[in-house]
Amino acid sequence: MRNFGFSTTKSRTIDYGDIDRRLISYILENEPTFNACLSCGSCTAICSAGNLTSFNIRKLSLQIRLGDLEKTHEEIDKCMLCGKCLLECPRGINTRNVVMLIKKGLTIFEIKDKA
Amino acid sequence: METYFILPFTLGMLFLLIVLFIKYGLWITKLSHIDKLRIVQSIFTRRSWDAIKESFLEGLVHRNMYKRNPLLGYMHMCFAMGWFLIIVFGHVECYMYYGTLAKAPWYPIFFQYYVHEWFPGERFMTNLMDFLLLYILTGVLLAYFKRINSKIFGIKKTTKLKPLDRVALISLWFIFPMRLLAESATAALYGNGGFLTNTVGQLFVWIGVNSSMESMLWWGYSLSLGLFFVGFPFSRYMHIFTEILFIFLRHYGIKLKKQFNSYSRIQVYSCSRCGVCIDVCQMHVANISNNQSVYILKNIRDQNLTDRKLYNCLLCGRCEQACPVRINLNDLRISQRIRATKEFNSDYAFLQTLPVDEPQMIDSKPEVIYFAGCMTHMTPGIKKSVLKVLDKAGVKYQFMDKEKGACCGRPLMLAGQYEAAKKLIAYNREKILESRAPILLVSCPICYKVFKDDYELGQITIKHHSEYFLELVNQGRIQLAQSEKTIVYHDPCELGRGCGVYEPPRELLRMTGQLQSVQQEKVNSLCCSGSLGDLSLSMADRNVIKAETLKVLLQKNPDVLATACPLCKKTFVKGVDVQVKDIAEIVAEAME
Amino acid sequence: MIDVLIIGGGIAGIETACSLQDLGYETIIVEKEKTIGGHLNDWDTLFPTHRSASEVLAHYTDETRKRALTIYLNTYVISVKKQDDGTFEVHTSRDVVFRSKAVVVASGYKLFNAERKEEYGYKIYDNVLTSADLEVKLKDLKGEFKTPTDKVPERIAFIHCVGSRDEKSGNHYCSKLCCVTAVKQAIHLKQLCPKAEIFCCYMDLRMYGPGFEEMYREAQEKYHIQFIRGRLSEVGENSNGTLQLKVEDTLAARPCKIQVDMLVLMVGMESAKSTELFAQSCGLKCAPNRFIQPLDHHIGSNLTNVEGLFTAGTSIGPMSVFDTVNHAKATAFAIRDYFINTAR
Incomplete structure (x- = not known):
């Protein structure tokens, strides 16, 4: 594509009819508890990686749900799989399995980060 | 003409020998250079003798299996020992008659078919061979029973079979009954045979026997042998010789590596599928019965292991502890996870950009560097108690992850993220070495395990707080007051079976209260179900398993349930009002 | 044989007893504590009007006296056994065995033990208290309000959903x-x-009753509660006794x-643990949340799977004071129906 020095901005509206569902479907198929999230944020607040970086597992989950996978790879790689979120989640979501499924899903569907 | 019946046996054996030669040859050549050196260096040492001894005790007598389950051990011993002896004495008999050992292999095997006349020692040998045959047949009978009703063996479930196994199993079941019939028919025709074949022979005389019938039975015997030999390398019976190879390699000091390699494969093929691991597995409580080690090893052989099965295991190590063949089941499973996840390991680049901590103690080096670990930060009761004991004992310590800290790497290791774990290990290792403290104190057994196994900290001794506090007591740096409270102790998997620490926590508890024993403890202790080893087990299933474990622990209604792991503690308190305390909290309370 | 035995002398038990007495039935109340009123004794004020809890308590003490209700204090129920003739035999910590035609379970609830979190x-x-501890503290308050470490608080945080909505x-x-x-x-x-600056950390705010939402708005507008x-997710303690909370402000999507x-x-x-115990003795069905399972959520929330055995108040689930009184x-009316139907 030719570089014109500017680009059109993506619409900020979430179009529920046009969501990249590859990753979210893959996760839900293998870990149905992922759907039980009520976005309380206790996973993020307790996160060991979140303590060291800007990693926000709750926000990332939300983005995956919306098919916004531009930075998923870079973000999920910050998780150290320590399991604190697993112990804190009030809905009993199998968070460590979710993280592994995200990693595997990104590999399977060859989803790469946008530069 | 009629001796053509030896063909199935001979061809089958030839086939088996060739396949075994190729397989074992390949496996051994694929071992790492260092491992090969180990073999060369140890082959003419005492280690070989020890290996022979163990091969005899485990491969033939099945001592370990006998200890776990006498009936199952006896069955395996009947087949292994009986068959071994029948081959040995078959050759002795052959030598006694022909005066040479240089006879084709079918002579000792089909000896009764060839030799009908008297020779010195003939009566004794015939009866001895009959006795051995009877001995094996009792095993065969038990094997039939085991398929019908495995409960009499004290095992709830017996292994499931695949088609090739079935062929081998059925031919094995036929071998010895066929031998009995064939030898009895011969005995009937020639009026000889031992106490068994002669008696069965009388029956043949009664129903009328002729040489074509005799020949047919010998054909049957030979065919079942041949079929078994052909099926052998592709069935579970491969374990018979592989186990011996494994015993030798183990004695030569070869250890399982993180990555799946030739030695891992030898371990996989050493599994006899006795089913002992099925029964000790706690997953049954939650009605999960497809992921026990025996099935996983089978899946590895057949290359059809699914993620769901692979990750659904607490890695508590109960099966490994129970395995009569001493296969490293936990590490084998982890090696499969490493293989399954190797494409997506993180490099944790952010660790390089983290600001360097201000050194907490510049003037003198600390006695102890304390690493609380992620889980301990969720149990402030444990953290506060550890610090309180350290302060009271006047220990100079550095708190490594007081505010921020990277994970120890064990949870990654358990998930198979080996390369990623190495990054965290390198980061933490540097911090630990920088502190110049001679002791690394940890309060989480999960961290403890990885520090011991993978950190290579050189001179630094790694201590769990139960070990360190006991040392403080013995040095007189803290005093504990004893109470009348009854306590039971739960062994965390990673601390007990994982690192072999059973006594220090118990000693501390004996000093602070009345320690009661529980039904399943130390190496046999149950898992709390909270393990990070399992990635896919649902919370509901975990709760079911936890409830069963609590039932065992609380049988005697103790005042306090003690443990030494923040994760076990958090798991136990979930949903129930029992007084669960960590050793650190009990010690801190007893200091007052 | 008495008509109705009521287990629990909290407001549910007393209200049932008063109503039944007024309908002409003979009742007795069995209460495990040394006074009536249950948890109301521990409360300072009641929402949404900040009315004093002791006022409500005084009302019920009064009603009890007026009707001269029979109340056995310091008595806890061990088992409830239904007889073949449909009546009940109630064994308690006292030597006497109570016999009644109907039984009401008004045994209430217990508060979540926060040590579990x-x-x-x-x-x-x-400096960590429970909401119940705070009520007691407010009730006994003399002079200035101070934290347990004797400081006039500058910042206070309330944490919602402790032991609720939590797997x-x-x-x-x-x-x-x-x-x-x-x-x-x-x-x-x-x-x-x-x-003082006051924070409320919540997952969802459930202001379901009359006056609740208004109170929430007042808290925001008038009192600047944040x-x-x-x-x-985690609390740490500083050396000066102050507490460090880790929470994600999910609306800002940032940890704070x-x-x-x-x-x-x-x-x-x-x-309540006792509910579970005697429920077992008479085959009373409990829901997965361990509270008693009503026979019908909509048109029979006072009835249970055991005929003649009724519930009142929080033994079937969390309820406010006014919900409890209504229930x-x-x-009382459900029991009257039962007596009329069985007499026929």
Whole structure:
């Protein structure tokens, strides 16, 4: 594509009819508890990686749900799989399995980060 | 003409020998250079003798299996020992008659078919061979029973079979009954045979026997042998010789590596599928019965292991502890996870950009560097108690992850993220070495395990707080007051079976209260179900398993349930009002 | 043989007994504590009007006296056995065996033991209280309000949903009253310490009753209580006794650290252990949340699977004072129906 020095901005509206569902479907198929999230944020607040970086597992989950996978790879790689979120989640979501499924899903569907 | 019946046996054996030669040859050549050196260096040492001894005790007598389950051990011993002896004495008999050992292999095997006349020692040998045959047949009978009703063996479930196994199993079941019939028919025709074949022979005389019938039975015997030999390398019976190879390699000091390699494969093929691991597995409580080690090893052989099965295991190590063949089941499973996840390991680049901590103690080096670990930060009761004991004992310590800290790497290791774990290990290792403290104190057994196994900290001794506090007591740096409270102790998997620490926590508890024993403890202790080893087990299933474990622990209604792991503690308190305390909290309370 | 035996002398039990007495039935109440009134004894004020709890208690003590109700104090029920003739035999810690035609379970609830959420630091850090502790503190308050470490608080945080809506506590349900209680207590503290900053960390705010939402709005507008949508995950203690909270402000999508002088945990309601025990003795069905399972949620919430055995109040689930009173009144009518139908 030719570089014109500017680009059109993506619409900020979430179009529920046009969501990249590859990753979210893959996760839900293998870990149905992922759907039980009520976005309380206790996973993020307790996160060991979140303590060291800007990693926000709750926000990332939300983005995956919306098919916004531009930075998923870079973000999920910050998780150290320590399991604190697993112990804190009030809905009993199998968070460590979710993280592994995200990693595997990104590999399977060859989803790469946008530069 | 009629001796053509030896063909199935001979061809089958030839086939088996060739396949075994190729397989074992390949496996051994694929071992790492260092491992090969180990073999060369140890082959003419005492280690070989020890290996022979163990091969005899485990491969033939099945001592370990006998200890776990006498009936199952006896069955395996009947087949292994009986068959071994029948081959040995078959050759002795052959030598006694022909005066040479240089006879084709079918002579000792089909000896009764060839030799009908008297020779010195003939009566004794015939009866001895009959006795051995009877001995094996009792095993065969038990094997039939085991398929019908495995409960009499004290095992709830017996292994499931695949088609090739079935062929081998059925031919094995036929071998010895066929031998009995064939030898009895011969005995009937020639009026000889031992106490068994002669008696069965009388029956043949009664129903009328002729040489074509005799020949047919010998054909049957030979065919079942041949079929078994052909099926052998592709069935579970491969374990018979592989186990011996494994015993030798183990004695030569070869250890399982993180990555799946030739030695891992030898371990996989050493599994006899006795089913002992099925029964000790706690997953049954939650009605999960497809992921026990025996099935996983089978899946590895057949290359059809699914993620769901692979990750659904607490890695508590109960099966490994129970395995009569001493296969490293936990590490084998982890090696499969490493293989399954190797494409997506993180490099944790952010660790390089983290600001360097201000050194907490510049003037003198600390006695102890304390690493609380992620889980301990969720149990402030444990953290506060550890610090309180350290302060009271006047220990100079550095708190490594007081505010921020990277994970120890064990949870990654358990998930198979080996390369990623190495990054965290390198980061933490540097911090630990920088502190110049001679002791690394940890309060989480999960961290403890990885520090011991993978950190290579050189001179630094790694201590769990139960070990360190006991040392403080013995040095007189803290005093504990004893109470009348009854306590039971739960062994965390990673601390007990994982690192072999059973006594220090118990000693501390004996000093602070009345320690009661529980039904399943130390190496046999149950898992709390909270393990990070399992990635896919649902919370509901975990709760079911936890409830069963609590039932065992609380049988005697103790005042306090003690443990030494923040994760076990958090798991136990979930949903129930029992007084669960960590050793650190009990010690801190007893200091007052 | 008496007509109705009522287990529990809290407001549910007393209200049922009064109503039944007025309908002409003979009742007795069995109460395990040394006084009547149940948890109401421990409350300072009631939402949404900040009315004093002792006022309501005094009303019921009065009603009890007027009717000369028979109440056995310091008596706890061991088992309830239904006889072949449909009557009940109730064994208690006393030597006598009570016989009655009907039984009402008004055994109430117990508060969640906050020690089970270890990461919140209850009984580990001095300045962590439960909502019930705070009520007692407010009730006995003389002079200036101070934290347990004797400081006039500058910052206070309330944590919603402690032991409710939490798989890790074993309680998946919502206790429904803690939200409004937190708002009530926050306002009260703000009145006592006008300079203090007060935070409420919530997952969802459930202001279901009349006057609740108005109270929430008042808390925002008039009292400047700050509501943070995020669930507390970890508490640390500083050397000066202040507490460090780790919460994600999920609306800002950023983790935040709040330093406070005092932390109040809004503990949820659980089924009383005694309820479970005697439910077993008479085959009474409990729901998965361990509270008693009513026969029909809509048209028979006072009835149980055992005929002649009724419930009143929080033995079937979390309820406010006015819900409890209404439920108890309805129980009296349900029992009257039962007696009329069985006599026929």
